[in-house]
Amino acid sequence: MALNLRPDFPLVSEPDPLIVMRGLSREFLRVGQEPLVVLDEVNLTIRSGEFVAITGPSGSGKSTLMYIMGCLDQSSGGEYLWHGQHIHQMTPKQLAYLRNHDFGFIFQSFHLLPRLVAWENVALPLIYSGVSRKQRKERACELLDRIGLGDRLEHFPSQLSGGQQQRVAIARALINQPTLILADEPTGNLDSRTSVEIMELLRNLNDQGATLVMVTHDGSLAAMAHRQVEVIDGRIARDVLLKGIPD
Numbered sequence: 001m002a003l004n005l006r007p008d009f010p011l012v013s014e015p016d017p018l019i020v021m022r023g024l025s026r027e028f029l030r031v032g033q034e035p036l037v038v039l040d041e042v043n044l045t046i047r048s049g050e051f052v053a054i055t056g057p058s059g060s061g062k063s064t065l066m067y068i069m070g071c072l073d074q075s076s077g078g079e080y081l082w083h084g085q086h087i088h089q090m091t092p093k094q095l096a097y098l099r100n101h102d103f104g105f106i107f108q109s110f111h112l113l114p115r116l117v118a119w120e121n122v123a124l125p126l127i128y129s130g131v132s133r134k135q136r137k138e139r140a141c142e143l144l145d146r147i148g149l150g151d152r153l154e155h156f157p158s159q160l161s162g163g164q165q166q167r168v169a170i171a172r173a174l175i176n177q178p179t180l181i182l183a184d185e186p187t188g189n190l191d192s193r194t195s196v197e198i199m200e201l202l203r204n205l206n207d208q209g210a211t212l213v214m215v216t217h218d219g220s221l222a223a224m225a226h227r228q229v230e231v232i233d234g235r236i237a238r239d240v241l242l243k244g245i246p247d
């Protein structure tokens, strides 16, 4: 049996969890003041295939944690391992590859480009992968069709409802078949019926094998996850297993 020398860090039984964060911190420097500590000694392990809901009060550090997880921001201290590899040791090129191929981001406010139609928005990440325009269009249209927007391919974001815009954003996040989907309040700008539809879509993706980390203020959405992690004042205040991952 393995000996746990650090009882504050739970023993990881799997050889290679998707994400391991150890003693992770994020501080922001302030002129003439002490640094603002936004994440404080965060220890978090996420296994492949999990659906983790991140909850907690406004300003507690949830988005900051998501940005670091998705390598859009770097921690000030501690360790972050992706598939056992230290993020801090990766080159900017390797990080850019990770962001484009391994992570799919979904934000509360969709972040679609207003001058591009639906399929062009979805195809955007493929430009950086060097895929031809013809192939980009084919793949984007196929994906939009699969998530029920086959009749909205040539619509601009302003011509789509909030739920449809979020579907386009989800398709864009999925176009490179990411291992990890990071969703920061994906239903925050949607009515409750549309929220349920978007949640079903995300849950489906998780059932098909994608790991899903989602920030939400909504207790009933958080209850759909395998696990609920509560962040308070930049610390993990609660980490509760709600249900196991099906085999």
Ligand SMILES: Nc1ncnc2c1ncn2[C@@H]1O[C@H](COP(=O)(O)OP(=O)(O)OP(=O)(O)O)[C@@H](O)[C@H]1O
Binding pocket: 028, 036, 038, 056, 057, 058, 059, 060, 061, 062, 063, 064, 065
């Ligand atoms: N770039 C930055 N510079 C300075 N302070 C920042 C920066 N980004 C975030 N913060 C501060 O970090 C704290 C946590 O912010 P964060 O956005 O992570 O909170 P949150 O839990 O996502 O909140 P919400 O639920 O309102 O989205 C806040 O006090 C915020 O002002």
Ligand SMILES: [Mg+2]
Binding pocket: 062, 063, 064, 184
């Ligand atoms: Mg936030």
